[in-house]
Amino acid sequence: ELHFVINKYSFEHTVYNALRGRRPIQPPEVPFELYLNETMEKTSKSCDLCNYQNMTAIDSLGRMENQYAYSAANAFKFDQWHSMFxxxxxxxxxxxxxxxxxxxxxxxxxxxxVHKQSPSHRFPTILWDSLPHGGASQVHPHIHATLHSDHYYGQFESIRFASERYYRNHENVKEHRQKNYFRAIQDIHMAFNLTVSFNGITVLVPINVVLNDNELLLMFQLDL
Structure with a gap:
């Protein structure tokens, strides 16, 4: 028996088939814990990001540091403003x-x-790809931050566009701001008991699986 879940605002489409949970999955050749330990030990001695003061560049805003973290310019930028932390x-x-x-x-x-220096850049995105299998070129943990002037990237812009369509299609949202797209998504998942909330943060297991079966979504309100 097949079940179809379609988000009419984002056009995400997921098909559920209970039999797929029984399909054979080959275990990894190397246990994950062993892979992690070996990878960390092998890369720690020659890590460019550990030796960041000599092996990384800085952007026009200079090097930013605090107690536990620091910044570095990305040598392979995919936007005008793109740095790593x-x-x-x-x-x-x-x-x-x-x-x-x-x-x-x-x-x-x-x-x-960045936004203070260039107000037209107002669409921030933070990305985190971890370890080689996740697409990271460096084993050392790092996140990417970018700002674009016209829109968010890919899936993030799709989410923004979906929320705008929801806003325009619901008069009560426009007039009273009682609900919005993200609250509606949260309410639907709460109804299916697919959420956990803690200190103003809600973690939900998406009904529409976008990337993989282990995906989680965190939702919270940011007061700027």
Missing amino acids: MPRQHDITKLTFEEMKDVFTLAWKWCQA
Whole structure:
């Protein structure tokens, strides 16, 4: 039996077939924990991002640093404003909350500095690809921050466009601001018991799976 879930605003389309959960999946040749340990040990001694003061460049805003994190210009930019932010800790399995908080705090500080210098750049995006299998060219944990002048990238712009369509299609949103697209998505997932909320943050398992079966979505309100 097939079940189809379609988001009429974002046009995401997911097909559910219970039998697919029983399909044979080949285990990895190397256990994941062993792979992580070997990779961290092998790369820590010659890591460019650990030796960032000598092996990385800086952009026009200069080097940004705080207790646990620092910035570096991206040599292979995909936008006019594109920089990287990373913790001083090389081993991703040992990262603490405070270290990651410093990384994202620094990235947001950079985004604000870019927008102040160039107000037309007002669409920030933060991306995190981790380890070679996730597309990262460096094992050292790092995130990418960019600002674009016209729109968000790819899927993020699709989400923004979906929220705008929802806004324009619901008079109560336009007049009273009682609900919005993201609240509606959250309410639907809550109805299916697919959410967990904590300290103003809601984690949900998307009904429409965009990238892979292990995807999670975090939703929270940011007061700027």
